[in-house]
Amino acid sequence: MADYTFFTNPMSRGQIARWALHEVGAEYEQVLIDWNDKPEAFLKANPMGKVPTIVHHTEGGDRVVTEGAAICLYLAEMHPEAGLLPNDAEMADYYRWTFFASGPIEQAVTARALKFEPTKQQEMMAGWGNLDRTVHTIEEKFSRSNWVCGDRFTMADVYVGSAVDWGLTFGTMPPQPSLVAYAERCQARAAYKAAKAIDGKLIAESKK
Secondary structure, three states, X not given: OOOEEEEEOXXXXXXXXXXXXXXXXXXXXXXXXXXXXXXHHHHHHOOOOOOOEEEEEXXXXXXXXXXXXXXXXXXXXXXXXXXXXXXXXXXXXXHHHHHHHHHHHHHHHHHHHHOOOOOOOOOOOOOOOOHHHHHHHHHHHHOOOOEOOEOOOOOHHHHHHHHHHHHHHOOOOOOOHHHHHHHHHHHOOHHHHHHHHHHHHHHXXXXX
């Protein structure tokens, strides 16, 4: 049995988890999820019925991890040999920007797409403020550094990079030079290319 069971759909945030799995060199068995016919084993692992979901098969029993950011950080911890964990000096940026991407960026982009953005008076209550402030913040970050933790790629870049890559691809983020350059650095990673090739082929096959 592979170390991980990976529940995913190629047209989903499962692409983030696949990239992370490839970055750490994890052995995994994929289970493709049909939105209209979700298998019992998947719903048992994640009653929300959301992907990505991984099950880590260990000697002490199975461990279920859901939520893209959590999966990324968990895999980095389980595979320290991959060298994607932060050192002490990098830890603040590592956690700050991973959760900035999973919180404000995710919420701001979703709110804009679904047309329920907060009014000016409501922005204080909304954890993300508004999309323009959120994008400006992340754009300013990458105008100062190549990666989340400065000059070194870490697992945080898988999650943050996915958010930026996705936003630029689908037009939910403006093509600011620093964001485009950051996305291109992510796209040059061998693990990114390998993971995207798998999902790209699956998407193509599903359209036949």
